[in-house]
Amino acid sequence: MKCPQCNSNQKYAEGMICKICGYRFALNPKESPYITDMAFKNAVDRVSGNGQYYFTYNQLFAQIYRLLKKKQRQGTTGCLIGFFIIMTAVFFTNAGSFFAKGLFFTIFIFLIWGIIWFQTRSISYSKVAGIISKYRKVRSIDRLIDGRNLFEYNLNSKELGDEILQYAPERILIVERNDIANMLILNRFHIEQKTLVVSDQKYPERAFTACQRFLLQHSDIPVVLMHDASEEGLHMKDRLLTDKAWNLEGKNIQDLGLFPKDTDRLKHSMWLPTMPKRGKEKILSNKKMSYKNIQKGYKMPLDIAPPRTVMGVTGLAMATGLALLSDELLAEQQSHSGIGAGRGFG
Secondary structure, three states, rough: OOOOOOOOOEEEEEEEEOOOOOOEOOOOOOOOOHHHHHHHHHHHHHHOOOOOOEHHHHHHHHHHHHHHHEEEEEHHHHHHHHHHHHHHHHHOOOOOOOHHHHHHHHHHHHHHHHHHHHHHHOOHHHHHHHHHHHHHHHHHOOOOOOOOHHHHHHOOOHHHHHHHHOOOOEEEEEEEEEEHHHHHHHHHHHHHEEEEEOOOOOOHHHHHHHHHHHHOOOOOOOOOEEOEEOOHHHHHHHHHHOOOOHHHOOOOEOOOOOHHHHHHHOOOOOEOOOOOOOOOOOEOOOOOOHHHHHOOOOOOOEEOOOOOOOOOHHHHHHOOOOOOOOOHHHHHHHHHOOOOOOOOOO
């Protein structure tokens, strides 16, 4: 086991506390799904940009899920190589035997079928959530947005609060969930994009108050919506328009998605159960079945990509008026940077 704190190597038999620095290991590498503390730390580093960005639970969840899928692919590839070497040796040793040839090809076909099945096998929600839960019981995760109020994350809460109110925004961005609002504000997205960020639950309260003032003073200010690809997300605009507290009737509103049809182009999608009851529900990665997945009670969260990707795609979508992950937006970002806007989403 490699210690994430001092990088020293420690044998499993030497215990779960680093003999060099006293680091307490949270994950047992000998127990399924065989994830080490170092692998977990690397996942956190990737999603946070080495500690640069605050991130949501879903963003960490997606990173751990991808780690498990990678291990799944590597395991089957290793089995295939090992089997091929052994069977090739057996084949040439008994090259004259018709039975050996028939057995070789029969087993080979079944092995290929087994590998395809194993690599496409779904991972349960509880498996990923269990890894994160087990780690958090022992160690804290820096910059994880964990349900606290926005101002509990930053020591200088007055400065953060003033940032929401001290400038005239070019637009208002309403997101579906509070944790998305926290992620964008804590990462200073609202400053960089000159955008007032608020959730459809009127959070943060100061931002909602400012939102109403700007809507009253500047009736033509653009209002942008952003949400999960889900049943709730698809009805977000209707909810806001019928809620008189928002005063959005007749305003310039644009819904950027996520829309189900735009998620269908992802190579590696990740659909989560909207209300995981026992946690045994599978994470779906089937392609071009977005509407069916939603009907089954699944959603694709907006934040399955790391913060930097989400903020980059959102900024471009607001500037161009193009839907998130749409063909037009993908082409627009590729023309600017040579990298598709969907990179990081799957």
